Amino acid sequence: MFAYVVRRLFIGVILLIVMSLVTFMLFFLMPQDPARVACGKNCSIAQIKQTEKALGYDKPALTQWVDFLQGVVVGREYPEDKTLREKAPELISDCAAPCLGYSRVNQVTVASEIKEAFPVSLSLAVLAFLMWIIGGVLFGVIAAVTKGTVIDRGIVALSLVFYAFPTFFIGLFLLKFIAIKWGLVDVPSYTTIAEGGIGGWLSNLFLPSLTLALFFMAGYVRMTRAFVLESMTEDYIRTARAKGLKRGPVLFKHTMRAALTPLVTMAGLDFAGLMGGAIITESVFNFNGLGKLVVDANVSYDLPTLIGLVVLLGAFVIVANIIVDVLYAVIDPRVRVA
């Protein structure tokens, strides 16, 4: 198992390097010239060239990529200008190894951008994850054991509704009615535990997490329901009943164990995706997490931030995949031997 994980991690690192290269190439293949945009109105070619230098996009794309990789290993300074180092050292920004890059647009290291945004996304993802897993599995199981009844149909119909509505719609709807019209909660704005305590942190996270959770929950309700119903027809469930087991253990020990296994895989990957994927929710609620960072970096042609995020989010997914695979082996003994 250990060798397997090491091998997977190694492949993951290679994959990340390739992803960073592809992102570099795609960025420079864009028709838009970031320097022209950043330079503003009435810019001469010479000024655009200067802006290109200021943004660090003046070298060939491949050279920039090699510089990036080198920075990850040994660190960099921005800009790399020896005469400037002597004349005006306060203008130079250091980026120690492992340097993920330095955003010229925001004038901070990519690592510190991520450090600031990560807790926001993590908080959102964790809370949303808990809500949707608990809600999704609970309602899914209820629907499965009440199959065909009004309860089952109600749950399935409601989950369809939430699944069909776009996230931004649900987000704006919750914000407009729960926070603004009815004033049940304040308009959320991300508050760290240090600033607002657990209560402040939770209450501000509630609506955005719920927005995210409702969408996922809808899917998980239907999946849980299907998996539980499917595993209820398994022979080993009949065996369990024939042994004289009570309904409780049959459902929770035998049925759920089998039904939830595929959910673990999906939940793990969804969670990893959410770390950088809550773009719409973060935008609607103005939470400055990784998703919003991605959008902003895109809008402002901030390549270093984009690269850093691509690598980070790629790493999330790769690590999540490995964790899910390991988890799977823990859950399903058949996988262990294989």
Next chain:
Amino acid sequence: MSFLSVRDLRVHFPTIDGVVKATDGLSFDLERGKTLGIVGESGSGKSVSTSAILGLHRRTNAIVSGEILLDGVDLLKISDEDMRRRRGRDVAMIFQDPLSAMHPYYRVGNQIAEAYRVHHDVSKKAARARAIEMLDRVGIPQPDRRVDDYPHQFSGGMRQRAMIAMALINNPSLLIADEPTTALDVTVQAQILDLLQDLQRDFDAAVMIITHDLGVVAEMAHDVLVMYGGRCVEYGSTKEILTHPEMPYTWGLLSSIPEVGADPEAKLLPIPGNPPSLLNPPSGCHFHPRCTHRDKVPGDLCWTVSPELTPGTRGDGHLKRCHLANPDVVYEREVLPEIAPDLVEER
């Protein structure tokens, strides 16, 4: 009164299209220490009937009626909880495919011990010791080690042995084996059947063995019940049924047994046609659309009138459901030469 006495058992499933009569008026008796073979094609109602005995249709939409008297107690009248307590303790079941019938995520020993702990208030350790003991009893080598294996780590035969251990751990008085050897290869089949016979002697249990294989019946059963379309079509002692069957369907089953060591080129006679629909069974005799002897019955009796279970020509508890006036003669003269010419010569 018999140890197990089933009277007019009906299991009906209401569906949108109508009522599926999976079991429709089944009656039989079984004593401790005896084995009843229930034979029939897939969909003839064998498994549905035995599931009814275990009470597995409870809390489903199935409508079960009739009487299932086990040691004088009507299993259809007792509470769900009472039934649950009897499951696995008084009545135990061995399933067809042990790989799918065992939970893939739990250790074999765990699953066996669980069956014990449901009915006995003992520690996990004690249950585990009992599981090892049972594994040993069913012939699993190194049971103290294999007890911690997962089902997929067992071979097919070992899995079935483990299933048997699980079923017998509570010393049940009635054991239902649902096609216990179908999924196994021939040599393992024989071992399992031997084991079952051994154990039956030891435990003095009543055994119902469900199969579509008359060979298994010949080896195991004292009595045979042939099912077709949810009904009993022939019933009697194994010897009687195998040597003097009086129902064309049973003849068909006999003719479709491949004989071990037989010439592969030899003619196999499967029963032509399909099993009857349980939703819209054929009129008259359920078997008439596939029956090659219906012309011997005068008029359109086979089409219009469902035959009753009547005593066979040789008496002795033999029952058959057929309009043929002289089935013994038809069998001797027409069927036997077709399916076993060597036997005819011997006579």
Next chain:
Amino acid sequence: MVKYRKRLLAATAAIALAAGLAACGGGSDDKSPDNSPTGDAGAEGAKGGTLYYYIYAPYEHVDPQRTYVGVELTNFRRTIYRSLVAFPISEDADVANTPVPDLATDVGTKNDDATEWSFTIKDGVKWEDGQPITCDDFKYGASRVFATDVITGGPNYLLSYLDVPTDKSTGLPIYTGPYNSSPEGQAAFDKAITCDGNTITYKFNKPWPDFPLAVASLSMMDPYRKDKDQGAKSNYQMFSNGPYRIEGSMWNKNKGATFVRNDNYDETTDSTDIRMALPEEIVFNVGQTTETIYDQLIQDSGDAQYAVTSQRVPPAYYSQIVGDIENRSVLVPSPYVDYLVPNFRRLTDPAVREALKVATDAEGWINAGGGEKAYAPAESIVNPAVIGYQDNPAFSGPQAGDPDAAKKILDDAGVQTPYPIKFTYPQSDTADKQAAALRETWNKAGFDVTLDPLGDTYYDVVQQPDKDSDVMWAGWGSDWPSAITVTPPLFDSRPNLTANSDGQDYGAYKSDEFNKLVDEAANAADVDAQTAALQKADEVLGKDVAYIPLEIAQFYFLHGSKVTGYMNTPASSMYPDLGPIGVEQ
């Protein structure tokens, strides 16, 4: 001028009347929402309270030498960044477009040909740390503009105007800013801007008669403290010399900032004509969506009662702005003009361009885009709020498009119809509808129109010399209220047309007549002469159909009920003017 007043009056009727300008236009039957300031009806509100300012898109820069967006410039000009001169608070464009002294003692002294400007800095003006604002601080601020590889994104007028020689090899001035310049460059710069005690003198290589307008509009000439400068790292740093200072010294790009009172600000050195500085605190809240901002403003509860915003009412919310809520709304013309550019490389026949102009249904375009709440008609590419505005005679009067007349022009010129043209514009659902409205009359006139909506990139595409568009959409607003920042940057072929790009002259318009008038304006020693030349230049553009004006986007804003002195002024680019705005307590 008269025309301009009439327009402004229509938009700001109540104020105009209150200010005694009724003579210019008489009563107004304008149905636009009430524009009178709420609360104390424009009278001075009391000091104190917290004002909230809702912003959606993050500000790219708050460094004075890098800021280049009208609303950002004016927000900071009224609160944190003072300069030599500033525009006063007024809804009357004549008043609003006339700079008044701010950190300088007067509005500046120029030499005869307007190539040299001098200002004397007031005594007693201080930075937020109590140090006096010196001439050197102004000089240092201007020097930063030259560090084009560090201080990017800001206005670059100084590079071409200031009397510093150009390096032939780079095409840039030999002075490259305070961080890393050659001694020769430094010497040249030290000659171009000189300090004599408290008096700063700027020497230009050509006349700059409207220099004070540029100083007031943009913050590129603002003072900057050398010891606070960290180059690009100072992008979000704010060091105040105004009535407020930023809490925590850094503007948070994604959150905004809170402005609090600056203890070292001496209001006797300032004028309430420029800043009333009423709220105790101003909270800039960045990032809420327009929908969330307007949900809160319409609900008018909590902080939103004390809020203004630079986001416009989204069309989906128009129907909610009724009753009492309507009293909190304003509808004012923006400082921008949207226009069409014929591609002179392809539409070489003047008759074709003329027919295109005559057939253009600007009213249809406006109606398809949301009507009067979204747009007002435009009769020139120059916005009416710009000094010296006049209707371009080529576009005077209603522009509903006259396909019959256009067809006649084409027929008379012997142009074969249907004449295929391709119309390029940035794609959006609204723009698609508007483009379809234009196509209708164009097709009737004998054109065969292909619509060419573009996705993410727009200007980069229409700047390409080899584009196959025949007509393109574009929009523009002035940098300061002079047409010199409108028509020359858009139609002077000399700086714009290069081998790789058409610059901002998207239609590749090239006219010696026009260029001559631009030179005349650029070399004019006073604003009146400059204005006269630019008015003639615009007429040339109209005659050649270098552009076809479409509309002036309307600003439709809502503010909280406890906001006092609410105004949208030319000085604030028609966004909420933080100069007079206060809050009830």
